[in-house]
Amino acid sequence: xxxxxxxxxxxxxxxxxxxxxxxxxxxxxxxxxLHERYSMRVQRDGEPKxxxxxxxxxxxxxxxxxxxxxxxxxxxxxxxxxxxxxxKIARRSLYRNKTYSLINVTGLGLGxxxxxxxxxxxxxxxxxxxxHTKKDRIYRITTEFHQDGVTVEANxxxxxxxxxxxxxxxxxxxxxxxxxxxxxxxxxxxxxxRRFEEHVAYAEGAFFDIMDFPLVEGxxxxxxxxxxxxxxxxxxxxxFFGEENPINQVVRVSNKWDYKVVGVLKDMPVNTDxxxxxxxxxxxxxxxxxxxAGDSWTGLAxxxxxFILLKPNITASDVDKVFPALSEKYYDxxxxxxxxxxxxxxxxxxxxxxxxxxxxKGNLWALALIGLFLIVTACVNFTNLATAQALKRSKEIGVRxxxxxxxxxxxxxxxxxxxxxxxxxxxxxxxxxQLAIPYVISLLKLPPGFDNILQDTELxxxxxxxxxxxxxxxxxxxxxxxxxxQPVLALKGKLSQKHxxxxxxxxxxxxxxxxxxxxxxxxxxxxxxxxxxxxQADMGFTKDAxxxxxxxxxxxxxxxxxxxxxSRIAGIEAVTFCSRAPASVNWASVSFxxxxxxxxxxxxxxxxxxxxxxxxTFNLQVIAGRNxxxxxxxxxxxxxxxxxxxxxxxxxxxxxxxxxxxxLNNRKGIxxxxxKDFHNQSFHEAIEPLCIVSSNEWYSDFAVKLNAxxxxxxxxxxxxxxxxxxxxxxxxxxxxxxxxxxxxxxxSMILRLIQVSAAIAIFICCLGLYGLVSFMxxxxxxxxGVRxxxxxxxxxxxxxxxxxxxxxxxxxxxLAAPLAWWLMNNWLANFQYRIEIGTEIFATAIxxxxxxxxxxxxxxxIKAALANPVDSLRNE
Amino acid sequence: xRRSDLGEFExxxxxxVAVLTPQAYSVVIAEELEQQTGKxxxxxxxxxxxxxxxxxxxxxxxxxxxxxxxxxxxKRIFTVTIAGSRVLREARDVRNNLWDRIAPHSLPNVNxx
Numbered sequence: 001x002x003x004x005x006x007x008x009x010x011x012x013x014x015x016x017x018x019x020x021x022x023x024x025x026x027x028x029x030x031x032x033x034l035h036e037r038y039s040m041r042v043q044r045d046g047e048p049k050x051x052x053x054x055x056x057x058x059x060x061x062x063x064x065x066x067x068x069x070x071x072x073x074x075x076x077x078x079x080x081x082x083x084x085x086x087x088k089i090a091r092r093s094l095y096r097n098k099t100y101s102l103i104n105v106t107g108l109g110l111g112x113x114x115x116x117x118x119x120x121x122x123x124x125x126x127x128x129x130x131x132h133t134k135k136d137r138i139y140r141i142t143t144e145f146h147q148d149g150v151t152v153e154a155n156x157x158x159x160x161x162x163x164x165x166x167x168x169x170x171x172x173x174x175x176x177x178x179x180x181x182x183x184x185x186x187x188x189x190x191x192x193x194r195r196f197e198e199h200v201a202y203a204e205g206a207f208f209d210i211m212d213f214p215l216v217e218g219x220x221x222x223x224x225x226x227x228x229x230x231x232x233x234x235x236x237x238x239x240f241f242g243e244e245n246p247i248n249q250v251v252r253v254s255n256k257w258d259y260k261v262v263g264v265l266k267d268m269p270v271n272t273d274x275x276x277x278x279x280x281x282x283x284x285x286x287x288x289x290x291x292x293a294g295d296s297w298t299g300l301a302x303x304x305x306x307f308i309l310l311k312p313n314i315t316a317s318d319v320d321k322v323f324p325a326l327s328e329k330y331y332d333x334x335x336x337x338x339x340x341x342x343x344x345x346x347x348x349x350x351x352x353x354x355x356x357x358x359x360x361k362g363n364l365w366a367l368a369l370i371g372l373f374l375i376v377t378a379c380v381n382f383t384n385l386a387t388a389q390a391l392k393r394s395k396e397i398g399v400r401x402x403x404x405x406x407x408x409x410x411x412x413x414x415x416x417x418x419x420x421x422x423x424x425x426x427x428x429x430x431x432x433x434q435l436a437i438p439y440v441i442s443l444l445k446l447p448p449g450f451d452n453i454l455q456d457t458e459l460x461x462x463x464x465x466x467x468x469x470x471x472x473x474x475x476x477x478x479x480x481x482x483x484x485x486q487p488v489l490a491l492k493g494k495l496s497q498k499h500x501x502x503x504x505x506x507x508x509x510x511x512x513x514x515x516x517x518x519x520x521x522x523x524x525x526x527x528x529x530x531x532x533x534x535x536q537a538d539m540g541f542t543k544d545a546x547x548x549x550x551x552x553x554x555x556x557x558x559x560x561x562x563x564x565x566x567s568r569i570a571g572i573e574a575v576t577f578c579s580r581a582p583a584s585v586n587w588a589s590v591s592f593x594x595x596x597x598x599x600x601x602x603x604x605x606x607x608x609x610x611x612x613x614x615x616x617t618f619n620l621q622v623i624a625g626r627n628x629x630x631x632x633x634x635x636x637x638x639x640x641x642x643x644x645x646x647x648x649x650x651x652x653x654x655x656x657x658x659x660x661x662x663x664l665n666n667r668k669g670i671x672x673x674x675x676k677d678f679h680n681q682s683f684h685e686a687i688e689p690l691c692i693v694s695s696n697e698w699y700s701d702f703a704v705k706l707n708a709x710x711x712x713x714x715x716x717x718x719x720x721x722x723x724x725x726x727x728x729x730x731x732x733x734x735x736x737x738x739x740x741x742x743x744x745x746x747x748s749m750i751l752r753l754i755q756v757s758a759a760i761a762i763f764i765c766c767l768g769l770y771g772l773v774s775f776m777x778x779x780x781x782x783x784x785g786v787r788x789x790x791x792x793x794x795x796x797x798x799x800x801x802x803x804x805x806x807x808x809x810x811x812x813x814x815l816a817a818p819l820a821w822w823l824m825n826n827w828l829a830n831f832q833y834r835i836e837i838g839t840e841i842f843a844t845a846i847x848x849x850x851x852x853x854x855x856x857x858x859x860x861x862i863k864a865a866l867a868n869p870v871d872s873l874r875n876e
Numbered sequence: 877x878r879r880s881d882l883g884e885f886e887x888x889x890x891x892x893v894a895v896l897t898p899q900a901y902s903v904v905i906a907e908e909l910e911q912q913t914g915k916x917x918x919x920x921x922x923x924x925x926x927x928x929x930x931x932x933x934x935x936x937x938x939x940x941x942x943x944x945x946x947x948x949x950x951k952r953i954f955t956v957t958i959a960g961s962r963v964l965r966e967a968r969d970v971r972n973n974l975w976d977r978i979a980p981h982s983l984p985n986v987n988x989x
Contacts, residue, residue: 032942032949033902033919039945040907053916061920 008047010038014058021062030061082409086416093393093417100389100771104382105425107767108474110760111378112429112466117440118371119462120433120453124446125364127271128350132212134309137172138346139316141306142355146338147603154355155304156341157297158285161204163330164306170319172309175207178285178292179276179303184552184730186252187240197730198236200253201276201303202285208265210309211274217247218263227283231263236277253280255728257287270447273349273358297330297339308343316343363750370757373516377761379474380509381768382421386414386478387506388775397482398490411483418475419467426467430454443752445745477505507808510772513765514812514849515819520758521845522820523827526837527751530828533683533835534744535737540678541582541618545708546736547715548581548701549722552729556632556696562725566702569717571710574617577699578610581736582618583679583743587700589688590663594647600663603646605639606680606690607664609698615675617705624652625673632696634667641677643689660691669693682743683833703736762849766856773801773857777864784864785872797865805853813846820845882934882963888913889925890964893935894956901940901951902926926954934960 015031022030034057041050094101132138141160143153161176179201186195205223208215215223216234224231230251237246249261259280268277286293292301310319323341331339344355351361397410434454441448453459551559559577566575579587588607593600608614612630615622615638628636637660644652652674661668677687706714715733723731741748784797821837828834882890892908893900906922929935940953956964 028949029902029939029952030923032946032951033923035947035949036943036945036951037903037906037919040903057918057920060918061923063920 008039008042008050010035010054011051014055018058018061034058034061083416086413087420089413090417090420094420097389099774100385101421103767103771104385104421105428107381107764108378108422108425108470109428109432110764111374112426112470113432113436114374114757114760115371115466116429116433116454116459116463117436118367120456120459121440121444121446122364122368122371123456123458124271124453125350125359128358129211129272129274129346131269131271132210132346134210134212135346137310137312138210139308139310139319139343140346140349141308142342142344143300144340144342145300146340152342152354153300153302154344154349155300155302156306157299157339158292158301158304159295159297159330160341161306163326164308167326167329168319168322170308170310170314170322172311173206173209174309175204175210175307176282177201177203177207177276177305177307178282178288178301179305180288181303184254184728185240185278186255186728188250188252188258193728194240195728195730196239197732198278199276200278200280202282202288203276203279204282207279207307210307213268213274214266215263216266223263224279224281226262227281228257228259229262229281230259231265231279232261233265233277234267237261237264251278257284259284298335316345319343359746367753370520370754373520374757374761374764375470377513377516377764377768378425379470380513381764381771382418382474383477384506384509384768385771385775386418386475387481388772390478390482391779393482394485394490394493397485398487401485401487402491407483411479414479414482415471415475418479419471422467422471422474425470426463430463443756444749506772510768510808511812511815513761513768514809514853515816517758517761517765518813518816518845518849519820519823520754520761521848522816522841523754523824524751524758525841525844526820526824526835527747527754527827529835529841530831531744531747531751534747534831534833535741537683537833539583539740540676541620542705543581543583543618543736543740545706545711546581546617547704547706547718547733548736548739549704549718549733550701550729551577551699552726554697554699558725559696559699562702562721565721565725566704566718569714569721571707571714572704572718573707574613574705575702576611576613576617577696577702578614579608579698579700581701581703581739582608582620583681583740586681586688587698588664592660592662592691594660595658601647603689605643605662606688607662607698608680608690608692609695610692611694611699614692617703618678620678621676622673623676625656625671628672628692628694631694634669634693634695636672636694637669638673638675638692639671640675640680640687640690642687643691644674646689662691662693664698667693667695679833682740683831684743686832762852766852769805769853769856770860773805773860776801776804777860780864781867781872784867785869788869789873794865798861801857801861801864802854805857806850809846809849809853813842813849816845817842882967883925885921886925886929887964887967889922890929890934890956890960893926893929893954894961894964897955898953900954903951905954926952929960930954932959933957934963 018031018034019027034054037057038050038054041053045053129135140154141156141164143156145151145153158176158178161174165171165174179199181199182197183200184195185198185200186193203224205225208220208223215231218231232240232246232251240246240251241249246261246264250258251261252258265277265279268274291299292304310316320342324336326341327336327339344352349355349357351357351359351364353360397405400410400413437454440446551562563575563577566572586606587609589604590607591600592605612628614620615627622638623641625638628638639655639660641652644655647655649655655671655674658671659668660671671691675692680688680690704714704718719731719733780800784800787797787800821842824837828837888909889905892905896904896908902919902922905926906917906919909917909922926935926937930937934957935954936957937952937954939950942948942950
């Protein structure tokens with residue numbers, strides 16, 4: 001309302017203020033009065049005074065309107081009335097365009113379901129061990145092992161705890177905890193001497209002062225200070241003793257040692273890495289292993305942790321500074337360089353995969369990124385379809401605008417529609433997430449308590465935020481386009497694609513979607529191929545039809561009689577007693593001396609204890625010398641090619657007949673042969689130098705090669721024999737294949753995850769594509785009719801549609817391929833032995849997308865191409 | 877509160893409307909009252925009073941002309957209704973009655989210069 005008013009004007013902002021608060025039907029007279037009076041005062045009192053008085057007037061006026069507002073002569077629509085109307089319109093238009101609404105709700109719903117689940121998973125992992133009240137001060141000491149390279153271990157030598165608390169005053173509490181593998185635990189008081197396999201830990205009582213694992217029974221003072229005392233969790237107590245009071249009951253560990261239960265812990269929360277549920281007094285560690293409990297500073301045993309609660313004002317770097325001095329005090333000069341220590345904060349435990357952490361933060365963020373991708377594709381879908389639909393609604397908008405709708409009102413009307421769809425999608429998504437949770441739990445090996453996570457408060461905050469964010473990103477652009485229509489053009493029906501943000505915008509979006517899908521497809525193919533390679537590639541030994549059984553008792557007599565009995569069972573082709581399979585987590589990796597060299601070697605050697613049948617059972621190839629002879633104690637050695645090379649020998653024959661002494665009880669022997677390299681760990685790791693040596697005292701398993709045809713009966717027979725031989729133990733066995741498969745647990749988890757994501761991304765993408773092509777077909781009905789009348793063939797019409805999508809897919813591919821190549825090469829770098837990313841992988845990806853896209857657009861396109869032109873051209 | 881109850885300020889405004897008719901609108905009324913009373917009277921206050929009077933049916937209004945000073949906006953012109961004039965008269969009667977009954981010399985003398 002710019003009018004040529006003479007003379008000075010009152011402050012504009014005051015006018016705006018009053019315009020905002022004054023009831024509209026009074027505005028004219030009020031503002032007129034104010035201005036008239038202002039100009040009077042300017043003439044009488046001068047401008048400054050007039051301005052001052054003007055502000056006073058406005059403020060006074062505001063007081064009257066705020067407190068004594070007079071009703072307007074018209075009915076005043078409340079804010080909610082318009083909103084209600086918006087929702088009504090939204091409901092109607094969704095109902096009218098059922099396909100469109102269905103596509104949107106399904107697509108967004110799937111995307112949101114993934115987002116919800118991924119949020120829950122990421123949150124679950126980030127919450128690990130965050131519930132400890134003193135979490136800021138909790139650390140553990142870790143070992144950096146400097147040899148050829150640097151390896152880090154979460155373990156420390158056993159005397160560390162005592163040394164650290166005696167020599168330094170940094171710590172408020174220090175607790176050594178040794179977590180053992182699954183161990184046989186039996187209940188002697190039960191009638192049938194019930195037996196269980198459980199993880200046990202030998203722990204110092206201070207552990208429970210450092211971490212918050214509250215006791216529900218028993219006293220906290222002098223916890224586990226007495227030897228032969230144990231505390232267990234409620235869950236284990238129920239499992240062992242049912243409803244009986246567990247306190248003062250006796251549990252027997254490894255059939256040898258009795259422990260009295262003195263306390264019961266509350267069940268471990270799902271978000272802790274401390275999974276042990278039976279804690280035994282640390283003073284009994286010497287029963288378990290004299291060596292482990294001894295004063296050896298050079299032995300590093302897996303599971304030996306030293307937890308520390310620092311005093312409040314001490315920082316980790318203060319402590320790290322004194323560790324070199326500690327190394328020098330307890331090691332000789334050479335070892336002090338090898339053993340270096342460092343503190344690791346509690347918050348790093350779960351994420352440091354080098355030190356046994358479960359998942360790296362990088363992987364976690366990659367997961368979050370996939371979730372984001374899925375949401376983005378779903379939003380893009382929505383935007384795409386909504387803009388494509390825009391023309392359909394141009395008349396409606398025209399009429400609305402002619403009747404006085406403002407741009408912002410139309411904008412909010414469409415935002416209301418978006419939020420309605422998003423809300424429906426969110427409900428769908430939540431339901432899908434709820435249904436999918438059991439699968440996700442088994443897929444990702446999450447703890448069973450995880451299904452409560454969907455009731456989590458933070459998630460319930462996340463949902464509305466998600467709703468608003470998705471609504472905004474999905475709806476903003478189409479609402480803006482629709483609201484910007486010129487009413488005249490809209491009503492005349494002269495709006496074209498150009499006015500709906502053009503095809504370019506939508507093309508860009510589709511390209512983005514396809515790029516994301518192709519990225520995921522390529523990821524899936526690469527990971528799947530690598531996994532197939534890892535499972536099927538020749539590992540240098542036979543792993544089919546081989547079953548591993550544990551050997552709990554290692555007396556020579558037991559082993560010999562077992563060997564005899566096994567040889568009588570039908571269907572067994574070979575038996576070997578050994579410490580683990582050729583490819584396994586290392587049982588022992590020790591320093592060693594070779595030949596008559598004065599110094600020990602600079603690298604460690606992996607020891608595989610095994611009898612003379614090991615080589616034939618696993619089909620290992622001896623390339624020089626001969627296989628070891630049968631012996632109950634250490635005598636002959638086999639070494640592998642890598643060991644030969646690392647020893648600096650020219651040919652394998654040079655190793656034969658040389659003396660070798662390994663740092664495992666200082667056993668000596670003669671190298672009698674060299675085996676061809678085989679993979680001694682997963683494909684993640686390079687082949688290490690190793691030796692094979694027989695010794696009954698070290699065998700932990702026996703491996704049986706079975707005739708595939710008689711597998712079940714043979715296993716049953718072996719089972720019977722086993723139970724007769726070891727009546728006190730828990731029987732179990734495992735196929736070597738499965739054992740090796742477990743190396744790649746994390747990888748196959750990632751694979752399944754990315755497979756599912758890729759499938760969902762493609763599905764969402766197809767939904768969008770379908771919507772788009774149906775719309776395009778409807779738009780081009782006339783064009784197709786004219787073309788056909790002028791003699792176009794059905795093929796050329798097909799090409800009219802196909803050309804467009806082909807181009808989009810190719811552009812998307814050119815974006816996705818390099819990115820995927822880079823990402824997947826990074827992932828493959830985790831493997832020492834890996835596939836090459838060949839062109840065939842990319843070809844598969846593009847062909848797959850192409851095929852899927854063609855199937856999606858096919859129906860609509862063919863329908864359009866085959867339509868009778870008369871129908872489309874008859875009515876103008 | 878009865879509809880015809882008249883506040884002191886409202887009464888003055890109503891009188892001013894009667895005085896200034898046919899050109900009675902908030903600005904001139906406010907100016908007039910300012911001159912008469914010597915106090916600052918805001919347009920807003922007058923406006924509010926006029927609205928109350930109109931609600932009570934004591935004045936009626938219609939939109940008048942626009943002027944340049946008003947930025948081209950029209951003004952609302954008020955006139956006293958029959959009800960309004962009755963209320964004014966009643967108020968004056970009450971006052972006159974009371975004045976008439978004041979005994980001579982019972983009010984302290986005020987010297988009017």
